[in-house]
Amino acid sequence: MDRTYLPVLLLVGFVALNAVAMIAISTLVLRRRPSPVKDEPYESGIPPLGDARERFSVKFYMVAMLFIIFDIETVFMIPWGVYFRQLSCTAALVNQSCPAGMTSFFGLGEMLVFMVILLVGYVYVWKKGALKWD
Numbered sequence: 001m002d003r004t005y006l007p008v009l010l011l012v013g014f015v016a017l018n019a020v021a022m023i024a025i026s027t028l029v030l031r032r033r034p035s036p037v038k039d040e041p042y043e044s045g046i047p048p049l050g051d052a053r054e055r056f057s058v059k060f061y062m063v064a065m066l067f068i069i070f071d072i073e074t075v076f077m078i079p080w081g082v083y084f085r086q087l088s089c090t091a092a093l094v095n096q097s098c099p100a101g102m103t104s105f106f107g108l109g110e111m112l113v114f115m116v117i118l119l120v121g122y123v124y125v126w127k128k129g130a131l132k133w134d
Helices: 003-029 058-075 077-082 106-128
Strands: none
Touching: 058 077, 058 106, 077 106
């Protein structure tokens, strides 16, 4: 086994052992005394209103899915930002900078194309009315 992974494996083992120990100790020490008040769901100190299985509008789920999709797509900007210098240079980097006259539009153009695709998707969703809450 490679020794570089040993600290990671020790940490994972410690975390797993700690989690099992906390659950086991709390199960052994705790005396359960159920009551109707304790079994009632807690909602920030406010008495529960309505049924917990209430149906939500499809619009709520559409907005939630669109948020997740656009949020995940913007995560792709992080690796682009890390490699921007390498993507915008036609030669190898010298001292973490591009030699004079060797810059290109590729790195910036790549992100502009990605952002245009995101913008087209956003405009499409907007025109379809998926963002309207009424």
